[in-house]
Amino acid sequence: MTSATTETADEAPLFGPASQFSAFFDDPRWALALIRATVLEAAHPQVGAALLDNSTFVAHPWRRLRNTFFSLRRMFGADPSVREREAARLNRLHARISGSDARGRGYDARDRATRAWVVATLFESTVTMCRLSGQPLGQDTMEQMYAEYRAYLAALDGDAAELPTELKDFWRYFDGVVENELENTEAARVILYRLFDQLPAPALLTGVPTLWAAGRAVAGPVLGAITVASLPEAYRRRAGLPEMPGAPTLMQGAYFAAGLARFLPQGWINAETIIETLSLSPDSDDPRSPAATAVRSRMKRASALLRLLTPLPAAASASDRGDGRRSAAEFFREVLDQTGDGHLDWPDLAAMARELATRLDLDEPEETRLYDAFAAWWRELQAALDTDGDGRVSADEYAAAVPSLAGPALIRVAEVLFDATDKDGNGTIDADEYRTLFRTAFHRDLTTADGTCGRGAFVGGFLSFMAGRRSGTPYDPLLADA
Template identity: 80%
Template sequence: MTTGTTGTADATPLFGPESQFRAFFDDPRWALAMIRATVLEAAHPQIGAALADNSTFVTHPWRRLRNTFLSMRRMFDADPAVREREACRLNRLHARMSGSDSRGRAYDAMDRAARAWVVATLFESAVTMCRLSGQPLGQDTMERMYAEYRAFLAALEGDAGALPEDINDFWRYFDRVVGDELENTEAARVILYRLFDHLPAPALLDGMPTLWAAGRALIGPLLGAITVASLPEPYRRKAGLPEMPGAATLMQGAYLTAGFTRFLPEGWINAETIIETLSLSPDSDDPRARTMTALRARMKRGAALIRLLTPLSGDSDPDSVPATPPSTGEGRRSAEEFFRQVLDQTGDGHLDWPDLAAMARELATRLDLDEPEETRLYDAFAAWWRELQAALDTDGDGRVSADEYATAVPSLAGPALIRVAEVLFDATDKDGSGTIDADEYRTLFRTAFHRDLATTNDTFGRSAFVGDFLSFMSGRRTNTPYDPLLADA
């Protein structure tokens, strides 16, 4: 893992495997730096409002992590066509995000200054990460890296004019934004204090909630403290973040330790493998999932023992009469559960357009859709949203609460939802054959056909597909292939 480069910026291309950005890809410090950069982004009022409204990172952080990672990878791909396509996709994605924050100020994910700030935080966090772990970058490397990040912005925006051309001016720009523009936004607080405390288990560890909760209780506050201590001092003061004794040492120790992994043989730590493994759902037919099964069995047993040994609260005496919660039937989830796990993608307790847009976004990302299919999918979801709003929003506040949903579940399977299923079928059926074959199915669900599906000759017909989608969305049936797609963290 080298951070010094030989040759000048002219000799090596800015993108591709030789770039500074790629050098950090598999560096564990990058994980800490990414969290820090995300907090700084969220502290920007425009970005914070967009995140708070649209982002699924609180309820589905692992899915979000995977998507972000893959997107960054494509943006720094050696092939310009891949980069351009990804930039177009991101632009389309961001163009769909605009609104106003809680104080009524408008935000727009296409705002030039805001997008420049995102790139600035990534660059600054990479530089800071190297400083904090005791291996500061040389002036040449830093300049080269800055050029890379400006090129990244240029690929998105068409030009990099929103960021200063010279790196010396960049630091003045950065300090000015931190001092003048950053605020103690809701989104930044959520990342610092709520995300890690409530981080849901990744798909791989989903069967072991006890173990996950125990680990999280330890790691969560630690990550929070490390991130706070690494933020710029002016922002910490402004946002009223605590200065805890020892936090700075802890933070530098963490960066230093993570930096030591550079002595490991190359290829030992591969971010892509780690992220892909975490996103594996247990019933996937991926060979790695099978190799994990043995480990999972052991962990499951550990979790079972912990649960059995945990003292009962209150009702340990069989003579006392505790209130027994109503048990839910197997294979169906309660309306509240479905609302929380599937419909409320942004985790704000309400069903709103951003929730459905997040579903459309996830499906479009999975299927790697181009125009005009992407717009068709969004339009279908938008029509479904209008149908839902008309049918369910009884108090007329423009959004649907869990209660409103629970009282009106049967009307969920209207014509607009069927239309969503049909558009999704067309988008999944890439070759337009009228059936979904094994490859197309795998693209959407990342797993092979299950034998209990209504399949004929290893393909999946339109009516079966639509029926399955509707039974997931309205019949609230669990254990469908849609679960890992829309319900997993």
Template identity: 70%
Template sequence: MDDSPLFGPGSQFDQFFNDPRWALAMVRATVLEAAHPQIGAALIDNSTFTTHPWRRLQNTFLSMRRMFGADEEVRQREAARLNRLHARLNGTDARNQPYDAMDPEVRAWVVATLFESAVTMCRLSGQPLEQITMERLYREFRAYLAALGDQAGYLPPTLNEFWRYYDRMVEEELENTEALQIILYKLFDHLPAPALLEGIPTIWAAGRALAGPVIGTITVASLPESFRRRAGLPEIPGAQTLTQSAYLAVGLARFLPDGWIHAEGVASLLSLSPDSDDPRAKTITAVRDGIKRAGALLRLITPLPDEPEPGDVSGSQRSAEEFFRTVLDQTGDGSLDWPDLAAMARELSGRLDLDEPAETALYNAYADWWKELQQALDTDGDGRISAQEYAAAVPHLAGPALIKLADVLFDATDADGNQSIDADEYRALFRTGFHRDMSETGGTYSRSAFVKEFLSFMSGRQRSKAYDPLLAQA
């Protein structure tokens, strides 16, 4: 035992956090999590990982940084937020089996996959961890679980006992779940472009077509052999060599100068809207435009479309089907039900870093809106709203519950309670600066203007430079 810090600078996890191999290890850990029946069911019913993977990635990195950082107050606040989030994720799966994200054994397995995948990434890249380093890292992950308030004992106290626990879980608990199949064979093949690359779909599709199968093959080959056989996952010749080569090649990036690889920075960069006032977005947008123009010149097919004239509002409206798919159906299952609106509440609460009771007030406002939507649109009474039901009704959604929701969101964003949203509060919600001339209002955003724009977006399907990145982009 040593006296190294369990969190913050000097911890083993802090040394690993910006290691580029984590990208592959995190995918592997997610697959092992999804193979647990309870976690797989919760992902299918509640998660936005297929429709909004880049948003999910950024939020995951932010949460891990808070939990493993040196600030104890920040860690306790994040732990409380995670516990509230998990407490809302429960139900029954397609086989009528219950799942509960607060089950301590389930939460222990999530932490176990992160630790074991960190060990595996080092082994596959030819730099296996020394025993003392492995034990130190294991203590840090057990401390992470303890910070969440879980009882001791669900992760074994020693590393030797952990490996017996891990082997038992792999042999007895894991299954070839629907969530696992989606991650391995659908997510990578249909991965939406990050916000900054949405303007070059052809290039993104070509890159995804090449990289997707490779990432899937690497991930499968890195899973425990006994589970691969039992789950019937394909054995591709040369996959093990490809996997080791990929981990080794990606690992070389850690020898770049300090500061060149920053996990949170990369995740946030992928999530930036092209309209963001962040200087990085402007630089990448310029490069993207150059690629588009060069591509048009080389193909000699058609020139780029003319830039819209100032004041041109063509394309500001979207069809009912597109609005349903990109905004309302957050989980991507083809229908609108409570988990979709809960996902919106979860994203907004996370961005604003809400505590109780503001978080619960926002969830309750969404719940009231869901009841209003059901009464108006659920014509067959099956408890969910299909795209056909929504499109056929062409509803005006600005009912009393949605208006109330807009008010609650304004109050949550107005952190200082002065009945206006200033530049910092606006950025906390939208992650960008004001997209309007605020000189006449003293650089603030009034309640009436906020509510009007929110209702216009949610009921009129009006495109919005603020709300599109918030609720529609991946």
């Protein structure tokens, strides 16, 4: 077997469009496999604690999905320079994630053994999805795919030593972790029993809360049951996860039905197009936007009909009401509380910095400047709003002192963000720079007569958004969209 990072002329490439990984990228079954892999990742105590403390997967799952999707595409692409740059970005991101869980056990996102487990769950779940859908992989295909995943780990860690060299040894390694290390972590329970039940609508489907809630009420428990049934029996037994009657049959049927997509003409299912379409905001200038708007309009009519039969949720958001106003509680929940744990603390602001740095594709030292600006803002917020001294800000503390939000440190955040967006350093943001950050054309509120965005308009717009009183601003897709 060759090194995990090279291949000979007679071997299939480990990266690029001819790899086994790429063959599965647009496969609908992979959506089920990714959910399963995420639960197995979250069941690891270190990963579970890191997710619970730092991840936006609860409050902003669609954004997290999009970022993960494009990261994997860059890492498994054919261009080694793109892969190296993405690996460096991921390593910087992981270097900023460490802490301890509720039992005082430390976690560190740079831990090599833990990162190897994350890669292992992706590989094993892909093999399992093929078996469950009645299309088990041949030995040669599995060997090739395993080499690709080891190469992915090597691109991150410098080598793949934490995963067994041979596939035959991998299965003993995997079973050992499942039997001896996985737990019924809170993060795993959140994914299985809270995320599906409370999944927010993607940008494309905002404005139809009744219809989305009705669909989620049906699909959520089904997805949870399918996922639980697909998990290794040893983990289900260890975690005490109940299995619904008929769940194995339901799971087999779901994987088999998704596997029928192989009979569709090539190119009919494109994961990138689906994810980009789900991310379209109502005022997007994307060429696909008119079709998305038409779909959204029909869904609004269906939602209105359904609303006649069922009551509206007790609290509708500003986007649901359509009046453009956002209460302090809504702003806290939709923007500030990025991790969805009900409090504002440093991981929430770090998540904001991470999302902005990802959109702008920042390298050092610009990335660190942005994180440092958010860290200074957190210290300012903590000093002004944390009245009980518990190290975090509650929704009530925020609502009671909301004018303190826009202090000098927040102005500095806006200025650093402007500088990071202004790639050519000419003091204005042109159309291409604007699109890089906002993923749409200029917003009329921020442009000047010469068709650019100046520092004053940008900073003023950002501060106005962070004041939390208006929705539908150009800054909403940055931090508010799910």
